[in-house]
Amino acid sequence: MTAPRPTVLERWNPTVKLATVLLVSTAALLVTDPVTPATGWLLTVAALLALGRVPVRTLALAHVPFVVFATSLLVVNVVTRPGGDPVTLGPLTVGADGLAIGAALALRTLFVGSLSLVLVLTTDPVRLMTSLHQHARLPATWTFAVLAAHRLLVELPDAWHTIRCAQAVRDPRRRRGRLPRSPRSLGAAAFALLVGAVRRSERLTVALESRGLGSGPRTTSRPVPLGVPDVVAAGAVLALAGALVAVGMVAGWVTGIGALTA
Amino acid sequence: MTEPRTTSPRPHDTHAQPPDLAPDRSGPASPPRPSLRRGLTLHETVLVAVLGVVFGFVYWAFVQLWAPLQLAMGPLADLAANVLAGAWIIVGPLATYIVRKPGVGVLAETLAALVEVVFLASPAGPLLLVVGLVQGVGAELPFALTRYRRFGWWAFVASGVSAALVTFAFNAVRFGWLGQDYALLRLGIQVVSCVVLCGLAARLLGDALARTGALDAFAIGAARRG
Numbered sequence: 408m409t410a411p412r413p414t415v416l417e418r419w420n421p422t423v424k425l426a427t428v429l430l431v432s433t434a435a436l437l438v439t440d441p442v443t444p445a446t447g448w449l450l451t452v453a454a455l456l457a458l459g460r461v462p463v464r465t466l467a468l469a470h471v472p473f474v475v476f477a478t479s480l481l482v483v484n485v486v487t488r489p490g491g492d493p494v495t496l497g498p499l500t501v502g503a504d505g506l507a508i509g510a511a512l513a514l515r516t517l518f519v520g521s522l523s524l525v526l527v528l529t530t531d532p533v534r535l536m537t538s539l540h541q542h543a544r545l546p547a548t549w550t551f552a553v554l555a556a557h558r559l560l561v562e563l564p565d566a567w568h569t570i571r572c573a574q575a576v577r578d579p580r581r582r583r584g585r586l587p588r589s590p591r592s593l594g595a596a597a598f599a600l601l602v603g604a605v606r607r608s609e610r611l612t613v614a615l616e617s618r619g620l621g622s623g624p625r626t627t628s629r630p631v632p633l634g635v636p637d638v639v640a641a642g643a644v645l646a647l648a649g650a651l652v653a654v655g656m657v658a659g660w661v662t663g664i665g666a667l668t669a
Numbered sequence: 670m671t672e673p674r675t676t677s678p679r680p681h682d683t684h685a686q687p688p689d690l691a692p693d694r695s696g697p698a699s700p701p702r703p704s705l706r707r708g709l710t711l712h713e714t715v716l717v718a719v720l721g722v723v724f725g726f727v728y729w730a731f732v733q734l735w736a737p738l739q740l741a742m743g744p745l746a747d748l749a750a751n752v753l754a755g756a757w758i759i760v761g762p763l764a765t766y767i768v769r770k771p772g773v774g775v776l777a778e779t780l781a782a783l784v785e786v787v788f789l790a791s792p793a794g795p796l797l798l799v800v801g802l803v804q805g806v807g808a809e810l811p812f813a814l815t816r817y818r819r820f821g822w823w824a825f826v827a828s829g830v831s832a833a834l835v836t837f838a839f840n841a842v843r844f845g846w847l848g849q850d851y852a853l854l855r856l857g858i859q860v861v862s863c864v865v866l867c868g869l870a871a872r873l874l875g876d877a878l879a880r881t882g883a884l885d886a887f888a889i890g891a892a893r894r895g
Contacts, residue, residue, distance in 0.1 A: 425787075432796045436843055472732075480844065512844065519796055526787055535787060548711055552718035553780065560722045560784065598877065601723060605883040608719040612712045620711060 416459035416529040420637035421538040427641045428526055431648050432519045440662045441511040443655050447648070448518040451525065459529045469528070473520035477513035484509030532557060538631040547625045548615075555611045559604060566603055570596045712886060713768050720767075721780025724760035729785045731756065748851065750844075751858040754836060755829060755866030761808035762828045762871035767878070769817045769888035778805030800839070807835030808867060820892070822872065829868030833860040 416424075435444060455461045485505040493502065533554065540550040571586045574596060578587050655661035709717070735753070764777035782801025811827035812820075837859050841852070875889060884890045 429796075429798060433799060436796070523786055523797075530787065532787060548714050549718070552711075552715045553722070553783075555715065556718040556722035557784075559719060560726055563723070563726055597727075601874075602878060602881050602883050604719050604723045605716065605878065608716045609712070609883075609886070611719070612715045615715065616711060 414460045419640055420633045421530050421535040422542040423637045423641050427644050428522045432522050435515055435519055437663060439511050440660050441514050442660045443651060444514040444518040446651055448521055451521040461528050469524050473517050477516040480516060481509040481513040534631055537627055541627060541631060542633050548620060551615055551620055559607055567600055570599045717764055717773055717777050720760055720764050721777045722784050725781035725784025728757055728781060751855045752862055754859045755863035758804045758808050758832050758867040759871050761805045762825060762868060763875050765809055765812050766820055766871060766875040767884055767887050767889045774809035775805035803839045804836055807832035825868035825872045826864050829864035830860055832867050833863035
């Protein structure tokens with residue numbers, strides 16, 4: 408690849424990385440206090456910057472959708488969840504319960520979002536699929552079907568543009584340099600894109616079959632290594648998460664799902 | 670057309686009734702489907718992969734469009750999440766409708782989630798994989814109960830209701846809907862949304878796709894030829 412030298416997070420086996428990230432973000436669901444996800448988020452961001460060498464700018468931009476989502480969660484919980492002591496926020500007075508749970512859910516969104524950035528920013532899709540085939544026993548047919556479909560995904564924007572231009576050419580009321588913008592034409596273009604994709608899947612099948620897919624065991628051209636360090640890293644992350652919750656339990660700030668209805 | 674047919678085409682016999690109107694029931698006329706027991710053919714695998722990837726992209730694009738809207742609507746935005754809840758599940762019933770084999774809907778929905786998370790970075794994070802699994806299972810359950818034989822309108826309504834209930838239970842924990850003032854209103858909106866946007870829309874889309882002839886090699890095409 409073009410990267411000068413893969414970072415620690417990039418070298419981490421993708422299957423192990425996916426499993427760890429999935430486990431931690433599922434476990435995060437069970438915690439409803441603000442402190443635990445906040446700490447987790449800070450640790451993940453630190454790991455991305457230090458171990459993944461992700462530029463700060465990229466990281467900040469990638470956080471925009473999470474912040475939007477988190478704000479929405481915070482606002483809705485503050486508005487719809489009365490109870491607790493009144494808290495004065497400038498001109499507004501809100502319930503403490505809504506504020507605490509809203510903040511917890513918002514911080515959880517940031518935490519889980521940053522975990523997904525670990526996957527997206529430091530994993531090569533082809534490497535992930537190869538590793539899933541090697542280490543998670545994903546059948547070869549599925550591996551190659553998804554990889555082929557991924558190729559199709561890359562070409563989807565071009566196909567979309569071609570369809571839109573074809574629509575514009577056939578539109579009697581077109582103006583130069585403008586694509587038709589009615590919802591009807593957008594829907595028609597989306598449907599054409601879908602039909603085209605289905606038809607391409609038939610050609611992909613022929614291509615895969617002609618390469619002997621499904622006729623026996625296969626070898627892998629660029630195997631992804633899986634070693635002791637990969638597993639140790641996963642263990643370390645899980646131990647850290649466990650320690651975080653344990654400390655919170657001893658200190659008394661960790662709350663479970665029961666807090667939602669209490 | 671040089672594409673090989675993986676399911677044997679049946680001869681056109683009668684065009685007695687337009688298949689769009691009559692709910693197709695596998696009456697005594699249709700021969701038993703021999704492929705139900707076996708796994709997916711390569712042809713079907715690739716189709717499910719492509720459907721998953723394309724819809725993963727569509728969902729992701731919708732999420733991007735929706736985010737600014739969500740911020741603009743403020744507190745109502747979270748209710749809007751319930752209005753659109755069904756839209757994120759459409760590929761499950763669609764894939765089941767086309768291929769008519771166990772597990773296809775779950776696979777397609779999970780794959781769409783995988784594409785969103787790993788290839789496109791969704792704000793919902795890796796958890797979306799679990800969400801996709803839950804949505805797929807919810808939507809496929811009614812079809813599994815009919816042993817993948819009934820694909821009339823009611824089957825799709827049942828699929829929508831089931832998807833709504835299952836995803837609501839999951840999201841009640843995930844987003845803290847439990848204990849909010851509108852929890853029941855949310856449930857109602859979500860059921861309607863899932864029936865319309867997931868169940869009925871999947872059937873309409875499947876019929877429209879089948880009408881183009883692109884699906885002739887799959888179970889849905891065979892059923893249409895009857």
